[in-house]
Amino acid sequence: MKQNFLFQASNISKYYGQNIGCKNVSLDINPGEVLGIVGESGSGKSTLLNCIYGNLEVDEGDIFLNDKSKTILNFTKISEPKLRLIQRSDLAFVHQNPRDGLRMNISAGGNIGERLMAIGHRNYGEIREIAANWLEKVEIDVSRIDDKPSTFSGGMQQRLQIARNLVTRPRLIFMDEPTGGLDVSVQAKILDLLRNLVRELGIAAVIVTHDLAVVRLLADRIIVMQNGNVIEAGLCDQVLDDPQHKYSQLLVSSVLQV
Amino acid sequence: MIQIKNLNKSFLLYNQNDTNINVFKNINFRVNKGEVVALTGNSGTGKSTLLKLIYGSYVISKGDVLISDINIRKSSPRDILKLRKNKLGYVSQFLRVVPRVPTIDVVIEPLLEIGCEKKIALKKAQEILERLNIPKNLWNLSPLTFSGGEQQRVNIARGFIHNYPYLLLDEPTASLDQNNKNVVLDLIEKAKLNGSAIIGIFHDETARNKVATREVNLENL
Numbered sequence: 127m128k129q130n131f132l133f134q135a136s137n138i139s140k141y142y143g144q145n146i147g148c149k150n151v152s153l154d155i156n157p158g159e160v161l162g163i164v165g166e167s168g169s170g171k172s173t174l175l176n177c178i179y180g181n182l183e184v185d186e187g188d189i190f191l192n193d194k195s196k197t198i199l200n201f202t203k204i205s206e207p208k209l210r211l212i213q214r215s216d217l218a219f220v221h222q223n224p225r226d227g228l229r230m231n232i233s234a235g236g237n238i239g240e241r242l243m244a245i246g247h248r249n250y251g252e253i254r255e256i257a258a259n260w261l262e263k264v265e266i267d268v269s270r271i272d273d274k275p276s277t278f279s280g281g282m283q284q285r286l287q288i289a290r291n292l293v294t295r296p297r298l299i300f301m302d303e304p305t306g307g308l309d310v311s312v313q314a315k316i317l318d319l320l321r322n323l324v325r326e327l328g329i330a331a332v333i334v335t336h337d338l339a340v341v342r343l344l345a346d347r348i349i350v351m352q353n354g355n356v357i358e359a360g361l362c363d364q365v366l367d368d369p370q371h372k373y374s375q376l377l378v379s380s381v382l383q384v
Numbered sequence: 385m386i387q388i389k390n391l392n393k394s395f396l397l398y399n400q401n402d403t404n405i406n407v408f409k410n411i412n413f414r415v416n417k418g419e420v421v422a423l424t425g426n427s428g429t430g431k432s433t434l435l436k437l438i439y440g441s442y443v444i445s446k447g448d449v450l451i452s453d454i455n456i457r458k459s460s461p462r463d464i465l466k467l468r469k470n471k472l473g474y475v476s477q478f479l480r481v482v483p484r485v486p487t488i489d490v491v492i493e494p495l496l497e498i499g500c501e502k503k504i505a506l507k508k509a510q511e512i513l514e515r516l517n518i519p520k521n522l523w524n525l526s527p528l529t530f531s532g533g534e535q536q537r538v539n540i541a542r543g544f545i546h547n548y549p550y551l552l553l554d555e556p557t558a559s560l561d562q563n564n565k566n567v568v569l570d571l572i573e574k575a576k577l578n579g580s581a582i583i584g585i586f587h588d589e590t591a592r593n594k595v596a597t598r599e600v601n602l603e604n605l
Contacts, residue, residue, distance in 0.1 A: 156462070314483035321482060325496065343482050347461045361440060361461040368442040372398035379399060 131192055132157045132330055133298050135178045138187035146354035147173035151187075153349060153359075155298065155330050162345030162362060163334045164377070170354035171334040172302055178332070179219050179300045180209050191216060194297070214244050218291035222303035224283035228275045228290065234261065235271040237290045245294055260289040264319060281312030285319065292323060301333045305340055317343055338381050342366055350374045386415040386438065386550055386581050391447035393433055407433050411447070413600050417549075420572065420582040422596035429602040431585045435552045438583065439474045440464040451550055469497050473548030477555050479527055479535040487530075488513070488523045491541045498546065505545075512541045516567055532559045537568075544571045551575060553584035557591045569594050 134154040140147035148170035155161055163171045176182040178189055180201050189201035193216055201209060213219070221227040228237055238257040239247075247253050258268045264285035266278075275283050284304065291299060304320065305313040321344060324331055335341055341348055342362060349359040350371065358371040369375045391411040397403045407430040415421045423431040436442040438449050440456055449456040454467060468474070473494075481490050488509055495505035513523060516537040522530065527538040536559055543551065553572070557565045565588070572595045576582060586592035592599070 311484075318482045318485050342480065346465055361464055363441045364443060364461075367436065368395070370443060375397065376399050 130156060131190075132159075133178075133192070134190045136188050136190075138174065138177055138189070139185050140173055140177050140182060141185050146170070147182075148177065148351070148354040151349075151351075151356050153178075153332075153356075155332065157297065158324070158328045158330055159347070160324060160331045160333065160345045162341035162348035163332065163351060164336065164338060164341055164348055165351035166336060166377070169351040171336075171351055173354070174351070175300055175302055175332065175334050179217060180213060181219070191298075214241065215294055216297050218294070218296040218299040220284075220287055220291055220299065220301040220304050222306045224275070224280070224287040227287040228283060230276050231274065233272045233274055234266065234278070234286055237275060237286060238293050241290055241294050256293065260293050261286075263323075264289045265315070281308055281315070284308060284312070284316060288316070288319065288323075292327070292329070295327065296329065298330045298332070301331060303335050303337075304333065305337065306335070313340075320344060338366060338378065350377065385417065385450075385452060386583065387448075387450040388413050388434075388438075389448040389450070391434070391437065391449065392445045393430065393437060393442065394445050408602060411602070415581045415583055417579045417581050418576055419597045420576050420584060420595050422592045422599045423583065423585050423602060424592075424599050425602035431602060432554055434602070435474070435554055435583065435585070439468070439472065439552055469494075471548060472550045472552070473543045473546065474552045475539050475543035475554060475556050477536070477539075477558065479539050481527060483528055484526050486524045487518070487527045487538055490527055490538060491545060494542055494546045508545055509541065512545055515571075516541055517564055533561065533564065536560060537564060540568055540571070544575065547575070547578055547580070549580050551580050551582045551584075553582065553586075555585050555587060557586065557588055565591060 132155050136152045138151045139149050151174055153161065163174065165171050173182065177184045184202065191199045191201065191212065193199055193212065199212065229240065235254060235257040238260050239253040242253050242256060258271055261268050261271060266282055266285055275286055278286065305316050308316065317340065323329060333341065333344060345362045347360065348362050348365050349356050350365060351357065352373045358365055358369060358374045365374060366378055369378050388411050392409050393407040395405045411434065423434060425431060433442060437444055438456065444457045451467065451472060454463065456464065488506065491509040491513060492505040495508065496502065518534060518537055527535050530538065540556055557568050560568060569591060572582065
């Protein structure tokens with residue numbers, strides 16, 4: 127295993143009864159890298175993402191994280207509480223639907239602050255200040271800090287979810303269709319936000335999307351999935367501009383040109 | 385030095401009746417430091433394809449592309465990304481950027497990627513945008529709203545803000561007026577004097593004659 131890797135999943139398989147969720151998938155991520163996972167609905171993208179985040183138990187394979195203290199952890203071997211702690215500190219997960227990633231009945235500031243408290247912050251004034259800073263970073267008016275996310279638009283909710291996830295300075299963030307279901311003008315704003323955060327904070331990301339324009343702008347490398355299998359992997363522009371597999375060619379040639 | 389050895393490229397289009405398109409066969413040439421090699425040949429002879437093979441955007445069918453001691457065909461995606469970040473620049477005809485990002489931020493990006501301080505990057509970006517006659521009042525707007533010629537100059541600004549030792553230029557002067565064309569040719573000349581190895585496609589013959597040290601015609605190979 128290489129020294130500088132951040133995250134590695136090897137030979138991951140997940141079955142739903144007789145059906146394949148994903149099969150024999152391996153991937154690795156270095157600090158600061160963005161990996162895109164593309165494929166049509168039902169290709170196993172979200173299953174894979176949930177497996178490697180530790181949300182779904184895998185049937186086969188190993189998942190390794192080189193944690194903040196340079197200890198290599200195997201997700202399939204560590205205790206449940208330890209895994210939950212890692213998920214809240216080193217890792218983060220942004221859901222497609224912000225309602226799945228936010229607490230809708232507590233304030234925007236509370237949504238961010240809760241994550242800080244979970245990793246040991248106790249000073250109320252400080253927590254509020256950090257929360258306000260993050261609202262500003264994701265371009266939500268600080269005057270909305272005490273409002274509940276249920277009063278926010280979809281785009282604002284998504285930005286709040288990103289703030290809630292990034293406030294603990296994770297080193298790897300998993301995103302499931304982060305711009306899906308959003309207005310295109312809001313999508314652009316979120317793409318720009320993600321790119322800058324990834325670069326400024328050196329965060330690595332795994333992004334699941336069916337939007338090839340989004341991966342082209344965000345990802346360094348991509349993997350293409352079909353029926354639970356990885357059928358092609360490589361440099362983002364190479365896979366999009368000169369796909370080698372029959373299915374990747376179909377996927378790329380099916381995009382409408384704007 | 386860029387070296388092209390017995391390079392072959394074909395595309396197999398599975399979804400179009402398995403059509404196999406042979407673009408070219410056995411291309412051989414090398415480009416030394418301080419040289420500008422102009423690719424010539426009719427449309428469809430594979431000039432842009434060749435640039436994309438060198439840049440790693442297309443998969444090499446057979447043969448090799450060497451950039452100093454790096455063999456592109458054998459390089460991992462990470463190696464290619466590292467090469468692009470530090471040494472290999474590419475000015476394409478199309479601008480691909482995140483919508484709503486200001487021009488100035490688009491231009492400084494290659495410098496931020498190599499860890500340049502933002503203040504220094506901004507200063508360099510201002511210089512090059514001024515030189516390319518992009519009006520100051522446009523710098524804080526997204527280039528996606530610009531005219532074709534302005535977009536192209538933003539691409540050029542991105543390609544020349546960092547002194548890449550290897551540079552690929554796909555029609556860098558195509559939609560520019562004479563004045564801006566001269567600015568771009570000066571930038572190429574300067575890069576050449578700096579010792580960059582450059583491969584370019586210039587449909588404009590006067591532009592080509594002005595900067596190219598040599599021509600490689602893809603039809604005669």
